[in-house]
Amino acid sequence: MTRRSGGESDPIVGTPVPRLDAEAKVRGEARYADDLAFAGMVHVKTIRSERPHARIVRLDLSGVESAPGVVGIATVADIPGENIVPIIYRDMPLLAAGVVRYVGEPLALVAAETRDAAREAAARARVAYEDLPAVFDPRDALAHGAPPIARPDAADEGNAFNHMVIRKGDVAQGFAQADVIVEGEYEVGYQEHAYLEPQGVVAVPEDGGMTVYGTLQCPFYVQNAVANVLGLPLARVRIVQTCTGGGFGGKEDVPSHLAALAAVVAWKLRRPAKLVLDRSEDIATTSKRHPGSIRYRTGARRDGTLTAVEVEFYYNAGAYQTLSSAVLWRGLVHAPGPYRIPNVKVDAYSVATNTVPCGAFRGFGSPQVIFAHESQMDELARRLGMDPLELRAKNALRVGDETATGQVLTESVGLGACLAKAREISRWEEVQAEVAAFNRRERFKRRGVGVSTVMYGVGMGAKAPLLDKAGAYLKLEADGSVTLAVGTTEMGQGAETVLVQIAADGLGVPVGMVRVAPVDTSRVPDSGPTVASRTTTVQGMAVLDAARRLRLRIEDAVRAILGCPTFTVAGHRFCHPQDPARSVSFAEVARWMWTRNWDMGVTGWAEGKPVDWDPATGHGNAYFVYSYACHIALVEVDLLTGETRVNRFWAVHDSGRIVNPATARGQVIGGIAQGIGYALMEELPSRDGRILAPSFTSYHIPTARDVPAGIAVAFVEAPYSGGPFGAKGLGEVPLMASHAAVANAVSSATGGRLRAYPAIPERVLDLVAKGA
Amino acid sequence: MDLPEIVRPRDLADAVRLTGEGGKPLVGGTDLFVRLRKGAERPPFLVYVGELPELRGIHETEGGVEIGAAATHVEILSAPATAQLPILRLALATIGSPALRHMGTLGGNVVNASPAGDGLVPLYLLGAQVNVVGPARERSLPVEEFVLGPGRTALQPGELIRSLTIPLPRDGAHPYFRKVGRRQALLIAVASLGALVWVEDGAVREARLALGSVAPTVLRPREVERALVGRPLTVEALAELRDALSSAVRPISDLRASADYRRRVSGNLLLDLSSLASG
Structure with missing residues (x-):
């Protein structure tokens, strides 16, 4: 590796260069997607299914076509290529053909001269459905006799899209060696990305091909999808990213679908076609974090040494595969946590239901299981009478250790350093004493401190090395x-x-x-x-x-x-x-x-450096390197109302060499905010597969006042030989760690044990009652 | 969204006339635009009354304060006249966010008649009068009679709120306002409690309570108010009335909270009045 002669100019990597954008x-x-305009551009509105599972008996668009301002419509018959949005599997149609499988599934498209005209025209669609039995809960979907939702060629068995495993050692023996066993079931619901800029694309027919401009994360995915539905060679499809107002994974696969929809209209009408979602359509019909049910069991010796972990978890994937197999795999690999565990058994299921397809969201299937494993570590610490930081430090992975998938870590493991630094900057012992004093003094308030440690496999991993x-x-x-x-x-x-x-x-x-x-x-x-x-x-x-x-x-x-x-x-x-x-x-x-x-x-x-995986055993070098973090949260719970406020936060990360400490710090603080939302307030109720209130009026994300002013961020930099200047990944890690620290702090403050997100005041008041 | 046409009246009489023709009065639009966007309301046109002198201004009057219906929350919070109404300031400071408090008005909060209206709670506590103008006459009615139910008021077609008259409470009132929900700002209360409490020789001489989001309208639990008289503001004394307050409210379950939680919290918040004894 040649390095430039050195010393000639100040180093730029490692300095807080202000954000160029x-x-x-x-x-x-x-200029964001909706700021773009082209001569002759039409506005597209998607006509969507009103039913969770139904046969389409008749699709009457005569009222749509004759509505004022309408330029044209497009249906399945207008798709020149294949009616499939290719993601990992090929089970999702661009427009439903014959059967709808979730509320909001696209049926047809209308293009009009204005957005309002398109919206009003779309409302005139008349669809006759013949309802089919529908299921919304993974347990129901896996039950004997459940209606088939998953396409057989896209599912491991029945409605189980995927079942993945890790088998290491012998858990029966591991639990037999344990002096203490803790066990719990954990439930989490949807999390909505809440990116500032909703989804939006403009498809422009040009040069015998199609150019799509849009707010998106993965231009090459979009190129593939558009080429597939138009039946064009990839070279005739060009994707240009517009300034993108947030993604968090929500613009990983969804723009492929939307771009392909707009492209079909643009292709048919030979006019530029803009498709921009408003907030409620965006929340109701696009991907979100998978709801999950996790059953977790951990065994340890009296001195805190872990002997076994057994996990079984279910993610509600929604009606089509989209990214669920990849999300599940990351969840699988991350389920045991950043610890040395000789005996591990994990069974992970992603399940088809008649709900909107879930997809990528910062952490990608790991936050759900992290909530479980970090809750278990705290429950274990309490049972053992051990300091929760010490329990984690005792079991934390080091260079030379073997992960739950049998991967030997050869370099860049800063987890121990993260734990030590977190102890130092939080003034761990003093903070505990201050909290105890506060709790003795206050009648209606309780404070609690919570810890969380995580590891994160950087890159696509062994499930999709071709993409790295x-x-x-x-x-x-x-x-x-x-x-x-x-x-x-x-x-x-x-x-x-x-x-x-x-x-x-x-x-x-x-x-x-x-x-x-x-x-x-x-x-x-x-x-x-x-x-x-x-x-x-x-x-x-x-x-x-x-x-x-x-x-x-x-x-x-x-x-x-x-x-x-x-x-x-x-x-x-x-x-x-x-x-x-x-x-x-x-x-x-x-x-x-x-x-x-x-x-x-x-x-x-x-x-990326080589990785490998054996799906039968869950053994392999799952990722080329891992990032690590330790977060500590201090919360205050109001015993009269159950309201919880995060007062202080300490976050320590090992993401290798930090290229830009200012933007890295921003990533960490943003991830803490998002984790506070996940743990404490974000909730998207649905009934019979329908999102009940797709709006920010009831879907509460944290405001500036919900994020503590006192956030201490530190980096311990364990350099990685395969990254530029020793850098590893950071983006997702802060969110992954933060929510679990908040959850553990809530449990510590209330004396109860939080087993479901979000810890809204009502749920916390129940914990207070149980903990008292 | 296609906005209806916005008409600017020449004067108050013109505004009344336009309102009589079906126009919807508009100032900040913080509630109205949400309703228009949802299609919950489809007025033929909007009447922008935000600049009518009769609807503006915050003045001291004989024994009280008069607040124009078009005064924004921020104007009210910073007006010298409202320094005598700390309970009003406490409540208005919790509304929405700075942006919403700059645009939204107390008049709008009243006419919106939400049981969660943070501005309504102090108006109930203070016994505010709502001054209404209409084609035939002006009239004035207590806020408790003005608000009929969720989103329903005593406004007749063609009428609009001109101002609110708020009598000054007797000296020595301890103000209390607390709004409950899952975040610190931009929050529609899941439950709220406002109070004015006068204490003499360690015992409550008079107490007024108003609860938001726990009944079809803001609620004054008068039996509990009376029962507080003569008691010390101790947790133990307040706890004896906790169940009474929980039974006085008539909450519903919705997406934000269950009726049971609202009932429990209403009673619990009463205990928080003990903080007034030390403060």
């Missing part, structure tokens, strides 16, 4: 500025800034000289999805690869210009080692290269 967003100049790749294109302009094209997306997480830092550091230019081009599938090779906290690690390596190649070419030019085999660097000038007066600036080098017709463009490529 911040100013345009703050000024209101950033990334391409980059770096172009040196004639004036020395640099254009960077990448295949992964900025969605608000700060990727653009971090990638520019890596490019600038690799090239030896200031950050201001590098500009990222809009992500466009026609510019770079398929770089996989922007998910799995992999962008800094994998895309960052591709950028660094390109930067190093370009740097070598630049250095060749410098040597030619100076007429000398070596050179020194001062500031951004290259100098003759013997005659410092002879020097050339970076911009002059670029100009020199341009005037001599040098190739000034380079591509970079990276892929």
Whole structure:
């Protein structure tokens, strides 16, 4: 690995470079999907199923077609290619054909001159249904005689989309060796992404193909889906990401569906077609975090050493597979937690029901099981009379240890350091004493402290190693500025800034000289999805690869210009080692290269290190590396009302080398906020497969006042040899850790044991009553 | 959303005339726009009354304060005249968020007649009068008679609220306001309790209580108010009335909370009045 000569300019990686996209967003100049307009553009509204499971007897769109302002309609018959949105499986139709399987499933499309006209026209659709038996709960769906929902070719057995296992050691023996066994059942419901910008795309027919602009995370997924429904070669389909106002996984697979819908309309009408969801349609019909039921059992010796873990859990996948198999697999691998456990048995099920398909959401199937494993650790600590931090430290994975899937960790395990740092910055002993004093003093308030530790497998993992790749294109302009094209997306997480830092550091230019081009599938090779906290690690390596190649070419030019085999660097000038007066600036080098017709463009490529998996046993190197975290929350519960407030928070992360401490800190604080919401307030009730109140009036996410002012964030950096400058992934980890710390704090404050999210005042008041 | 046309009246008489023609009075729109968007209401046009001088302003009057129906929460919170009404300020400060308090009005809160209306709780405690103008006459009625049920008021077609007259409470009242829900802002109360309590020689001389979100309208539990008289503001003394207050409320179960929880919390909040003894 060549490193640039070093010392010539200040390092950029590791510094808090301000977010490059911040100013345009703050000024209101950033252009989001709904800001786009094209000549002749129509507005599309989706006509959706009103029933959870039914045969479509008749679809009468005559009233829709004749409504004012309507330009045209599209039905299954208008799909030129295949009526399938390909994700992992091929079970989900673009438009329901014959049968609907969830409330909100697309049936047909209407295009009109205005959005209001399209909406009003869509309301005139007349659909005759013949209801079929429907199930909404995974337990019912798996019961004998349940109506079939899953397509047989997309399911392991019946309505079990997938059943995955880990078998390690012998749990019967492990529990026999245990002095203490704790057992619990945990329930979590939906979590809605609540990204600021709702879903939206504009499909523009051009050059015999289709270009789609949209708010999205995974342009190459969208390209594949659009090509599939239009029956076009991939090269005729181009996807351009617009400024994306948040994703959190909600724009991983859903934009494929929406883009394909808009593309079918645009293709038929030969006009640009915009499809933007309003908030309630977005909440009611797009993916969310899987509801889960988790049964968990943990055994330990008297000294706290874990002997066995047995887990069985069920995720409600909804009517189609979408990403559920991948979500389930991550849940499976993460279910045992970041601990050394000799005997492990995990059974994970994702189950088809007549509900809206669930999908990706920050943490991707892990937060549900983390709630369970971290609750178990606290229950165990209480039973053993052990300090919960000490119990975790005793069992925490170290370099050389074997994970629950039999993977030996060879490097970059900062978990122990996270625990130690968390103890230090929280002033753990003093905080406990302060809490105890407060609780003795107050009559109607109780405080509690909760801990959570997590590990996170960075990247796609052994379930989808083919997707763990990334391409980059770096172009040196004639004036020395640099254009960077990448295949992964900025969605608000700060990727653009971090990638520019890596490019600038690799090239030896200031950050201001590098500009990222809009992500466009026609510019770079398929770089996989922007998910799995992999962008800094994998895309960052591709950028660094390109930067190093370009740097070598630049250095060749410098040597030619100076007429000398070596050179020194001062500031951004290259100098003759013997005659410092002879020097050339970076911009002059670029100009020199341009005037001599040098190739000034380079591509970079990276892929994740090898992983492997045996589905029969759940053994293998599941991920190429893991990130770790320890969170501590201090909450205050009102005993009269059950209201809970998070007062303080301490978060320590090992995500390897931190490229940008400011954006990393932002990621952590955002994840804490999202975790507070998940643990304490976010709830999306549904009845018979229908989301009852798809609006922010009743779906409460935290406000600024619900997030404590006192959040301490620290990073312990255990470098990873496979990441740029030693970086691992961070994006998802803060959310994964935070909610469980809050939950444990609530349990500690009330003296009860929280076993279901969210801990709304009503539920907490019940805990208080039980704990008293 | 297609907004109905917004008409700007020349003066109050014009506003009354336009309202009589079916126009819906509009100031901040914080509740109205939500209803329009839902299609819960489809007025032919909106009458923007936010700039009518008669509906603006916050003045001291003989023994009270008059607040124009178009005064925003922020204006009310910062008006010198309301310094004498700490209970009003306590409650209004919890409404929505800064943005909503800048746009929303107390008049709107009254006409919206939500059982969860945070602005209504202090008006019930203070015995506010609602001053109404209409095509025929002006009239004034107590807020408890003005609000008939969830979203229902005594406003006749063509009438609109001109102002609210709030009598000053006797000196020495301890104000209390507490709103319960799952977050700290942008919250529709799951239950709320407001109180004015006068204490003399360690015992309650007079107590007024008003509860929000636990009945079809804001509720004054007068039997509990009377039973408080003569008691010390201790947890033990208040606890004796907890069940009485829980039985006085008539809550429903909805997506935000169960009736049982609202009943329990109503009673529990009474205990929190013990905080007034020390404060």
